[in-house]
Amino acid sequence: MRSSRSRRLISGFGTWSDQRAERTLGALASTVLILILGMIVFVFAKAWPSFSHNGLAWFGPGGNVDVQLGQIFKSPSDSQHWVYTMHAWPLLYATALTTVAAVVLGVVFAVLASIFIVEFAPPFMRTVLDPVVRLLAAVPSVVYGLIGILVLVPFVGNHVISPHEQSSVAYVVQLTGASLIVAVVILTVMITPIMIAIITDALRAVPTGWSEGALALGVNRWRVMWTIVVRAARPAIVAAIVLATARALGEAIMLSMVSGSVAFAPNPLDGFLFFLEPLRPLAATIVDNAEGLSVPPFAQTIYAFAAVLLVSSVALSLGGWAAKRPMRRFGVRL
Amino acid sequence: MSALRAGVRGRRPPVAGRPSQGASSWSRTDRIGVAACWAAGILLCLICAAIVIYMLFRGLQYLTPKLLFSHPEPNLDQSKSGGFLDPLIGTFLLTTIGIVIALPIGVGIAVWIVEYGRPAWLARAVESGIEVVAGTPSIVLAIFGLLLFTQPVFGFLSFTAAGNAVFGRSFFTAGAMMSLIALPLVVGATREALLSIPSHLREASYALGKTKAATIRRVLVPGARTGIATGATLGMGRIAGDTAIVTILLGASLQLSPTGGVPILKTLRGTGSTLTSYVYNNSPAGEGQAPQKAYAAAFVLIVIVVILNFAVDLIGGRRQKAGRAK
Numbered sequence: 001m002r003s004s005r006s007r008r009l010i011s012g013f014g015t016w017s018d019q020r021a022e023r024t025l026g027a028l029a030s031t032v033l034i035l036i037l038g039m040i041v042f043v044f045a046k047a048w049p050s051f052s053h054n055g056l057a058w059f060g061p062g063g064n065v066d067v068q069l070g071q072i073f074k075s076p077s078d079s080q081h082w083v084y085t086m087h088a089w090p091l092l093y094a095t096a097l098t099t100v101a102a103v104v105l106g107v108v109f110a111v112l113a114s115i116f117i118v119e120f121a122p123p124f125m126r127t128v129l130d131p132v133v134r135l136l137a138a139v140p141s142v143v144y145g146l147i148g149i150l151v152l153v154p155f156v157g158n159h160v161i162s163p164h165e166q167s168s169v170a171y172v173v174q175l176t177g178a179s180l181i182v183a184v185v186i187l188t189v190m191i192t193p194i195m196i197a198i199i200t201d202a203l204r205a206v207p208t209g210w211s212e213g214a215l216a217l218g219v220n221r222w223r224v225m226w227t228i229v230v231r232a233a234r235p236a237i238v239a240a241i242v243l244a245t246a247r248a249l250g251e252a253i254m255l256s257m258v259s260g261s262v263a264f265a266p267n268p269l270d271g272f273l274f275f276l277e278p279l280r281p282l283a284a285t286i287v288d289n290a291e292g293l294s295v296p297p298f299a300q301t302i303y304a305f306a307a308v309l310l311v312s313s314v315a316l317s318l319g320g321w322a323a324k325r326p327m328r329r330f331g332v333r334l
Numbered sequence: 335m336s337a338l339r340a341g342v343r344g345r346r347p348p349v350a351g352r353p354s355q356g357a358s359s360w361s362r363t364d365r366i367g368v369a370a371c372w373a374a375g376i377l378l379c380l381i382c383a384a385i386v387i388y389m390l391f392r393g394l395q396y397l398t399p400k401l402l403f404s405h406p407e408p409n410l411d412q413s414k415s416g417g418f419l420d421p422l423i424g425t426f427l428l429t430t431i432g433i434v435i436a437l438p439i440g441v442g443i444a445v446w447i448v449e450y451g452r453p454a455w456l457a458r459a460v461e462s463g464i465e466v467v468a469g470t471p472s473i474v475l476a477i478f479g480l481l482l483f484t485q486p487v488f489g490f491l492s493f494t495a496a497g498n499a500v501f502g503r504s505f506f507t508a509g510a511m512m513s514l515i516a517l518p519l520v521v522g523a524t525r526e527a528l529l530s531i532p533s534h535l536r537e538a539s540y541a542l543g544k545t546k547a548a549t550i551r552r553v554l555v556p557g558a559r560t561g562i563a564t565g566a567t568l569g570m571g572r573i574a575g576d577t578a579i580v581t582i583l584l585g586a587s588l589q590l591s592p593t594g595g596v597p598i599l600k601t602l603r604g605t606g607s608t609l610t611s612y613v614y615n616n617s618p619a620g621e622g623q624a625p626q627k628a629y630a631a632a633f634v635l636i637v638i639v640v641i642l643n644f645a646v647d648l649i650g651g652r653r654q655k656a657g658r659a660k
Contacts, residue, residue: 021547025446028439029460032517036463039470039478046481109374116375120368125379131647132382138639139385140575142610143632146617147385150625189381196378222364243469250471253577253610257619283473283578290582293480303481306474317469321462 050304053084061089065263082297094279102187110195137193145257178260202236242320256284393633421612431509440520468518479511516569527561
């Protein structure tokens, strides 16, 4: 027994010399880095024709995106006559609208709920909420999409939208219930647990001496949480916002299920109807049009959508990485 | 006195349960803050309970053993369209492939960052690169994977049509991209575990004459075992729950459709589906139009995720116990 073990040790010395181990592992890490750079280069190279044919108008409004996509899909096989016209504003607007709305709603809710869990919740609620929040963060997005499309969408379609409202805009867009409000509500429910998990960890990591000192000076519990603990955990809140934004930005399946899948830009001037109008963010557009990837100009347009998503998510990741660094002062590593 | 004042002004603390004895002397904004916290907490409980109870109810209502053990058939008649045995196998296959790829790479990268990390700029670049992978939407990874694996070089991984057009969709290609989803979780958990190993353990090992490589293999990686297991389990949960990569990179075939002749390889080179894509396709958004089956499959999916979460707790609990014993 013992001899076999020492033999294994010796063979370990032989095959894994120190330098070789360092070089192998370093090469492995560099490979992943190269893969990421390769991804960015590949996607951009593929997307370039779509950007270069449209110029800055690619990002602007004009025309119906679904019609434009249809024309690109039907473009002739001769590469000289490929159609590239694309004005993706409704998709960009829909992405920004759902993401910002969900993150703003979510962060307010998540901060309050985290304070509740850390400070005010009775012990039995705390023991239940901790695992449940983690479970909700792990539920696959397609399940949220399923609940949305089978429960919320019919509810909004049958009880919130009146036939009168439906007929008043029938010549522009169909109101079925798949709408901005359903998309934002489900997206908020999806990203909030992620934020709560990060923020509660950070609130708990703030040194207890700080809050105890404030309590000893006669500051009440709410003020202690709000002015000292939450303030000390600000970098974590920023990190949570960044992570949640990245998640919301890239959510494809759930949004393609509940957002109505119409490239329509909801108009805030429509009043209450604004919330009931359908839309389709970038990521959902990619999922909905994945069958067309065999048509080259169409694929290039789809990769252009992906490139926009990729740039935003890379910027967010690097921003989040920078935001998380101050937390290490407290020994919290997220 | 203060209670009297509150009573005279008709001002009751607007809190669901009074947080402490002195609440009545708090200023109005403080009480609103506490009330908002309670409201948020109770709303959170209600949403959690609603989702859990609703999915439990629907799942138990529609899930039958027959669904679990029969193959799906492309049939419009719901009584004949079968169950989701193939998607279930697909989920397990894909999760296994993904984690088998992600685990050694992730552990290797974490070890390199923590134990070597030279040159420093490269270590920082790798660390931020992992962050970038973590933040990249899976739909972008999916269509990047399609771009990558339809190159003729990777033809051996999937179905090659007449005229040398590589299909690019198979369990191999989807699993390879899935491993990128799990990678940041494995790296993160392993790095935390390595950092939490006290440096005197390393020094003791060096003092006994072991090289750094031997220390890593015999002391540090075994010491980080629970952290690695936690990361792997979290990664498996993420892989099992992803839909975008499956719909794009696994092909759209309902059943496992093997490619080639070698027994196990042919399945891995072939296309298939997973529970997530099954749920998607059977919801009103897909073609299936069988919400009952979608509910049942979603329930099974949630059960898998819960089991994985429970496993994380179990692993973490063991680590805590070990920590206390020390």
